[in-house]
Amino acid sequence: MFKIITDNGSDLPVSFMQEKNIDCMYLSTILDGEVINGKDKKLSAEEFYKMLSEGAKPSTSQINPADAKEYFEAHINDADEFLYIGISTGLSGTVGSVKIGAEEIMEKYPDKKIEVVDSLSGSLGEGLLVWHAAKLRDEGKSFEETARWCHENAKFCILAITVDNLFDLWRGGRVSKSSAVLGTLASVKPFIIVDDNGKLEVTKKIRGRKKALQYLTEFMQEHEGSRKTENMENVVMVCHGNVPEDAAYVEGLLKEMGYKNVMVGNAGPMIGTHTGASLVIIGFLGDFR
Numbered sequence: 001m002f003k004i005i006t007d008n009g010s011d012l013p014v015s016f017m018q019e020k021n022i023d024c025m026y027l028s029t030i031l032d033g034e035v036i037n038g039k040d041k042k043l044s045a046e047e048f049y050k051m052l053s054e055g056a057k058p059s060t061s062q063i064n065p066a067d068a069k070e071y072f073e074a075h076i077n078d079a080d081e082f083l084y085i086g087i088s089t090g091l092s093g094t095v096g097s098v099k100i101g102a103e104e105i106m107e108k109y110p111d112k113k114i115e116v117v118d119s120l121s122g123s124l125g126e127g128l129l130v131w132h133a134a135k136l137r138d139e140g141k142s143f144e145e146t147a148r149w150c151h152e153n154a155k156f157c158i159l160a161i162t163v164d165n166l167f168d169l170w171r172g173g174r175v176s177k178s179s180a181v182l183g184t185l186a187s188v189k190p191f192i193i194v195d196d197n198g199k200l201e202v203t204k205k206i207r208g209r210k211k212a213l214q215y216l217t218e219f220m221q222e223h224e225g226s227r228k229t230e231n232m233e234n235v236v237m238v239c240h241g242n243v244p245e246d247a248a249y250v251e252g253l254l255k256e257m258g259y260k261n262v263m264v265g266n267a268g269p270m271i272g273t274h275t276g277a278s279l280v281i282i283g284f285l286g287d288f289r
Helices: 014-019 045-053 065-074 094-108 123-138 143-156 167-171 177-182 209-233 244-256 269-275
Strands: 003-007 022-025 028-031 034-037 059-061 081-086 113-118 157-162 188-194 200-207 236-240 262-266 280-285
Touching: 003 123, 014 022, 022 065, 028 269, 034 045, 034 269, 045 269, 059 269, 065 094, 081 094, 081 123, 081 143, 094 113, 113 143, 123 143, 123 157, 123 236, 123 280, 143 157, 157 209, 188 209, 200 209, 209 244, 209 280, 236 244, 244 262, 244 280
Parallel strands: 003 022, 003 081, 081 113, 236 262
Antiparallel strands: 028 034, 028 059, 157 188, 157 280, 188 200, 236 280
């Protein structure tokens, strides 16, 4: 059986990854020159968002080729085939680094296969692709069939995102300063998608937090199209920074709409560094972004 690997940009619950035998490579979160979350140090969501609330301004660092090569070298006997699904090249250089490391490993071990998939997303868009890859593997699909499905469906893993303000995203270079200013006026709440190139785009400004949360589900209904049955039969994902009551509200809306399997989790430090604690996301399959 082939091995599935992702990174901590996917925001999948640790319990799910352990249950499905999914490995994780780690981008680092850095504060004052020290790694506070990464390969060798883990910070809980509660600890991380408490630090943010106290004024901490961390940054993130991508996986480099040496990190990727070290990972594959250490796990080379785990399988003959490895499927890595990583955070969008529109958000991080990690996928490119993993490709370099993978190529060096395959030269050294020509009997091994490593396929690298750009999720064209982050957080639950990436996580949703991993979830379906695990399902396909467990159903007996081959390494090649699963990798092909992931490449073909990456752009159909869609995110609906809202935050209270955009200044953390601007500080991290993910949106422009003008978007950050306009998206933080009074009670206006920005609505964000990840576009076809895997980059964040502010597409709407909604007055009031509750309306913004409701719009997440409206956007999903507008975009899931022919994939609705798959969402109903499989999973829809909800992720939040440190606002469990808002995530529970969105989960309730989804269940009222008939989505029985709603996976809820926290956005970890990798994503939370750029969004702040107010983040709420829905991840789903759809016809277009």
